[in-house]
Amino acid sequence: MSAAASTEIENARIAVIGLGYVGLPLAVEFAKKYNTVGFDINESRVRELRAGFDRTLEVEDDKLKAVLVESVNGQENGLYCSSTLADIQESNFYIITVPTPVDKHNRPDLTPLYKASETVGKVLKKGDIVVYESTVYPGVTEEECVPVLERVSGLRFNQDFYAGYSPERINPGDKEHTVSKILKITSGSTPEAAEKVDNLYNAVITAGTHKAASIKVAEAAKVIENAQRDINIAFVNELAKIFNRLGIDTEEVLEAAGTKWNFLKFKPGLVGGHCIGVDPYYLAQKAQEAGYHPEIILAGRRLNDGMGEYVAHEVIKLMVKKDIPVKGAKILVLGITFKENCPDVRNTKVVDILHTLKDYQTNITIYDPWAEPAEVKHEYGWDSVKELDNVTECDAIVLAVSHNEFKSLNLSELCKGNAVIYDVKGVLPKELSDARL
Numbered sequence: 001m002s003a004a005a006s007t008e009i010e011n012a013r014i015a016v017i018g019l020g021y022v023g024l025p026l027a028v029e030f031a032k033k034y035n036t037v038g039f040d041i042n043e044s045r046v047r048e049l050r051a052g053f054d055r056t057l058e059v060e061d062d063k064l065k066a067v068l069v070e071s072v073n074g075q076e077n078g079l080y081c082s083s084t085l086a087d088i089q090e091s092n093f094y095i096i097t098v099p100t101p102v103d104k105h106n107r108p109d110l111t112p113l114y115k116a117s118e119t120v121g122k123v124l125k126k127g128d129i130v131v132y133e134s135t136v137y138p139g140v141t142e143e144e145c146v147p148v149l150e151r152v153s154g155l156r157f158n159q160d161f162y163a164g165y166s167p168e169r170i171n172p173g174d175k176e177h178t179v180s181k182i183l184k185i186t187s188g189s190t191p192e193a194a195e196k197v198d199n200l201y202n203a204v205i206t207a208g209t210h211k212a213a214s215i216k217v218a219e220a221a222k223v224i225e226n227a228q229r230d231i232n233i234a235f236v237n238e239l240a241k242i243f244n245r246l247g248i249d250t251e252e253v254l255e256a257a258g259t260k261w262n263f264l265k266f267k268p269g270l271v272g273g274h275c276i277g278v279d280p281y282y283l284a285q286k287a288q289e290a291g292y293h294p295e296i297i298l299a300g301r302r303l304n305d306g307m308g309e310y311v312a313h314e315v316i317k318l319m320v321k322k323d324i325p326v327k328g329a330k331i332l333v334l335g336i337t338f339k340e341n342c343p344d345v346r347n348t349k350v351v352d353i354l355h356t357l358k359d360y361q362t363n364i365t366i367y368d369p370w371a372e373p374a375e376v377k378h379e380y381g382w383d384s385v386k387e388l389d390n391v392t393e394c395d396a397i398v399l400a401v402s403h404n405e406f407k408s409l410n411l412s413e414l415c416k417g418n419a420v421i422y423d424v425k426g427v428l429p430k431e432l433s434d435a436r437l
Contacts, residue, residue, distance in 0.1 A: 009199050015039055015091035017116050019049060019081065021274075021344065022133060022168040023097035025058050025179045029204045030095075031067040031079035037088050038081045039119075049081040055372075057343055058172065089123040093131065093200060096120065096145075097168060099274060100134045101347075106281045106301075108137065110144060117145045121152025124161055129188075131164040131197055135279050137223060137286035138216040141165050142189065163189040164197035165215040167222030172273075173342030183207040187218035226279040227297055232266045233276070234300035237307055240268040240437050244314075251426050251436070268437045269425065270311075270349035270400070271304040272338035277347050308352025311424055311437060315396055316360055318420040318434050324395050329362045332394045332414060335401025336368045336376055336384055340425075343370045350400045351380050353424075365391055369405050388414070396420040402427045 012034050016027040019040040027038040040046055048055060052065035069078030072087045080087065088094070098112040113134055120130055130149060132141050146157050155161050169182045184205045188194030198211045212218040240250045250268060258265050271277045280297050287294045319326055338348040357364055366376070366384040376384045394415040399406060402425035411421060411432065421428070423436035430436075 009196065009203065012093050012200060013037075013091045014093045014095060014200075015088035015120075017088075017094060017096045017120060018098040018112075019045060020097070020099065021056050021058055021172050022170045023095075024049070024054060024056070024064075025170060026095065026097060026133070026168075027079055028059050028064060028067055029180050031077060033203055034077055036077070036079050037072055037091060038079055039083065039085075039088050040081070041083055041119075043083045046081045046083045055343070056172075058170075085119065085122060088120075091123075092125075092128050094120045094124075094128065095131045095133060095166075097133045099346075100136055100278070100282070101274070102278055102281050108282050108285050110136075110140065113140070113145055114148055117148035118152050121149045124149060124153040124155055126155065126160045129162045129164055129193055129196060131166055133166055133168040135167060135222050135226070135275065135282065136219055137282040138220040139286065141215050141219060146189075158189055158193075162193035162196075163215065164193060165218045166197060166201055167218060172344050173339060180204060180206050184209045185212055185218050185221055186210070187212040187215045189215060220283075223279050223283045226276045227283055227300075229266075230271060230276050230280050230304060231296060231300040232264060233269065233271050234303040236266045237268045237271075237303055237437075241310065244435075249430075267426065268307075270307055270338075270352075272347045272349035273344070274338075274346050277304065277338075277349070305349075305352075307437075308349045309356045311398070311400075311422065312353045312356030314435060315357070315398055315420060315422045318422065319396055322418050322420060324418065324420065327361045329360075329395040330393060331357055331362050331364050331396045331398065332391060333357075333364060333366045334368070334397065334399045334406050334409075335370075335403055336366050336382070337371050337401055337403075340402040341370065341404055343372065345371050345376055345379055351382070353398060353400060354380075354382060365394075367391070368401070368403070370403055394419055396422070398422045398424065399428060399433075400424045 014030045014034050014036045016023045016038050019038045027036055030036045052061050054064055067079045069080050072080045096116045098116045101109050103109050141163055146163055150157055166184055166186045171177050184201050186198040186201050186209050188197045198209050201209050243250045257263050280301050284294045284297050336348055336350045337345050367388050368384055369386050371384055373384045376382055396419055397411055397415055421433045423433040426436045
């Protein structure tokens with residue numbers, strides 16, 4: 001790295017746009033070495049963070065408080081959280097970490113990216129670098145986001161300002177594989193910009209970086225990471241359906257097959273969240289624009305999207321076999337977050353189980369000690385509880401999420417003698433459940 005580039009990295013003033021599951025942990029890491037502003041349009045979120053509380057539970061309160069500063073122009077390093085545009089106008093690196101969802105037709109929704117780009121465009125200056133971390137299909141950064149930056153700022157791309165792409169690699173709820181411990185892909189719109197972006201991330205990512213050949217290569221690499229996992233999980237989900245009909249335990253089959261050194265150890269389950277269940281649609285959209293219909297990717301998506309309904313029907317069939325009246329039955333669903341030991345309910349596929357069970361006019365209680373009932377109600381219209389008070393005599397229990405709290409529950413105290421227990425996650429002792437996925 002040249003002396004000038006080294007000085008520029010040392011004097012980096014960073015703005016992280018979007019303080020969710022991705023942006024906040026990244027901002028905290030940068031704040032340990034750089035003057036960092038975390039910007040979010042959600043004022044209540046900003047107030048909580050300023051008080052040292054992260055409701056996503058990705059950053060412990062003591063670690064957040066350790067890097068917080070009270071002024072944007074205060075000490076050389078530290079994190080200042082803000083919803084005021086003027087507080088990021090002195091930054092020279094803008095890192096955009098907003099979500100990239102799909103609409104009800106599973107088409108990519110780039111609205112959050114457009115709005116974040118407009119925000120940055122209002123304060124963009126000559127020499128600045130804008131780095132995107134949001135998962136997108138190849139071409140979005142340079143073909144969709146950069147034109148917004150140019151239009152709003154009046155500056156010229158690769159002459160006045162530059163772009164980079166470094167896809168997020170956050171695993172919500174994982175306290176071992178944190179942001180600094182996961183190798184990071186980086187890229188830039190020019191060789192010089194790529195070097196600066198790579199060096200900036202190398203300063204805080206202890207696991208190191210991989211500098212991709214171009215922004216499009218980095219975008220494509222990210223989107224296939226999750227598409228690959230989606231397809232592999234779809235395969236074992238299909239196996240689970242087959243082996244269920246054959247009366248064979250899927251877990252025992254996978255355990256036996258897993259003794260081969262190169263067998264890929266995936267398990268069946270619900271595929272939700274804001275990555276694996278969404279990102280393949282981004283790649284599929286771009287493929288279709290290029291005139292290619294991606295058969296395997298979309299087939300995997302269809303199969304995984306149907307697993308919640310499949311689980312619900314299996315529960316109903318087991319109830320019928322046990323002569324348990326279905327209409328009006330009391331069913332306890334354990335967990336509604338998209339994964340274990342995490343409060344994130346975005347794109348959870350547990351709701352597919354709920355909707356199908358509701359069609360049979362059952363009475364459902366959702367118990368999840370991690371999920372906020374207000375958020376569940378707002379997102380899906382379902383009531384949930386964080387405490388198991390006075391819940392007894394259940395006709396069926398569905399363990400949908402493997403929170404640690406569920407592993408010690410005495411299920412026999414919660415259900416009738418012949419109640420159905422369905423273990424979606426395969427974490428209960430085999431003799432305690434009637435079936436598992």
